[in-house]
Amino acid sequence: MKIAFFDAKPYDKPSFDRIGAENGVEFKYYETKLNRDTVELASGYDGVCVFVNDTVDAAVIDRLCELGVRVVALRCAGFNNVDMKYAYGKIHVLRVPAYSPYAVAEHAIAMLLTSIRRIHKAYIRTRDFNFSLAGMTGFDLYGKTVGVIGTGRIGRVFIDICRGFGMRVLAYDKFRAEGLDNGDTVRYVPLEELFENSDIISLHCPLTEETYHIIDRDVIDKCKKGVVIINTSRGALVDAEALLAGIKSRKIGAACLDVYEEESDFFFEDFSGHILEDDILARLISMPNVIVTSHQAFLTEEALANIAETTVKNIVGFFETAQCPNELCYRCGAAEDCKSGRCF
Numbered sequence: 001m002k003i004a005f006f007d008a009k010p011y012d013k014p015s016f017d018r019i020g021a022e023n024g025v026e027f028k029y030y031e032t033k034l035n036r037d038t039v040e041l042a043s044g045y046d047g048v049c050v051f052v053n054d055t056v057d058a059a060v061i062d063r064l065c066e067l068g069v070r071v072v073a074l075r076c077a078g079f080n081n082v083d084m085k086y087a088y089g090k091i092h093v094l095r096v097p098a099y100s101p102y103a104v105a106e107h108a109i110a111m112l113l114t115s116i117r118r119i120h121k122a123y124i125r126t127r128d129f130n131f132s133l134a135g136m137t138g139f140d141l142y143g144k145t146v147g148v149i150g151t152g153r154i155g156r157v158f159i160d161i162c163r164g165f166g167m168r169v170l171a172y173d174k175f176r177a178e179g180l181d182n183g184d185t186v187r188y189v190p191l192e193e194l195f196e197n198s199d200i201i202s203l204h205c206p207l208t209e210e211t212y213h214i215i216d217r218d219v220i221d222k223c224k225k226g227v228v229i230i231n232t233s234r235g236a237l238v239d240a241e242a243l244l245a246g247i248k249s250r251k252i253g254a255a256c257l258d259v260y261e262e263e264s265d266f267f268f269e270d271f272s273g274h275i276l277e278d279d280i281l282a283r284l285i286s287m288p289n290v291i292v293t294s295h296q297a298f299l300t301e302e303a304l305a306n307i308a309e310t311t312v313k314n315i316v317g318f319f320e321t322a323q324c325p326n327e328l329c330y331r332c333g334a335a336e337d338c339k340s341g342r343c344f
């Protein structure tokens, strides 16, 4: 099985090479992202392996089919970059539903603690032998209320950690997880109530038409003054312009962003010698109470190994047995995991 691997990074190769070789899967690594301009590179391959910022739209799907490519193996959980409706009946789409919910949840907490205890400031200050504490006052997490939108794998790990800190949790999900609401420290509430009462809001739902800009200007108006927004899920869950306005007006106390609406133009690349063209991103980064990481929440050794293992298993399963439990299917309902294993 020969697979064209797009948006390849040095940290991807060791585990994919090792696990691929053990299972008869050969990867050709391309640094470029998959899109209409680069799709020809998939010629001669059985499948493509893509990540969060590759574009698998109608034009790319059509060309992949013409080239005889049969499978799109996502090496991530989110699939908002794939036109699932268009893909149905044309090309098979596999994904890695979970690789380490701990990696993402722990990163969200790392950003939260860094932000509210000003660790990012302290690190720079003490390196310059400046031991002053002026402007370093933070606040306790104990006793605070955290709103968690999306109580799937990552959201639930995040909630567990928050409970360890002695925080109260207000949760919202379109589909509630059984046994999570204890009627006391963890409660499912309507979104309005979550927005109005949370000191911290963390997003752990997928990006869909419904969740696009789930945090917008109106929502920010409803939030508590000083609210901390954490987004480790997908950039477009937050209206970045509204977020910036909220920071400037002091309504938002801090923002911790591992994802950004227009990240595909910048994230994962080195722009240190360039002038950043995106004014909103540049302004957000310039704020003392905004922390931006470059979609790195998933990046742990454990997660990378799990991603490679599941992706290779998906590919081998698909080609050898025509069955893959991680196939995504539009027909099974709004692009949920395919219940039958194979829908067309």
Ligand code: NAI
Pocket: 077, 078, 097, 098, 101, 104, 149, 150, 151, 152, 153, 154, 155, 172, 173, 174, 175, 204, 205, 206, 207, 208, 210, 211, 232, 233, 234, 258, 259, 295, 296, 297, 298, 299
């Ligand atoms: P999951 O599928 O286990 O959980 C997602 C939850 O969101 C589910 O409980 C689902 O019912 C809920 N949901 C769906 N639509 C909703 C809506 N309209 N409103 C509220 N909740 C809704 O997914 P998991 O593994 O917890 O991942 C969550 C998200 O994290 C992914 O969609 C992905 O975008 C993001 N992610 C980010 C990574 C990073 O490196 N920053 C790495 C992995 C995932």
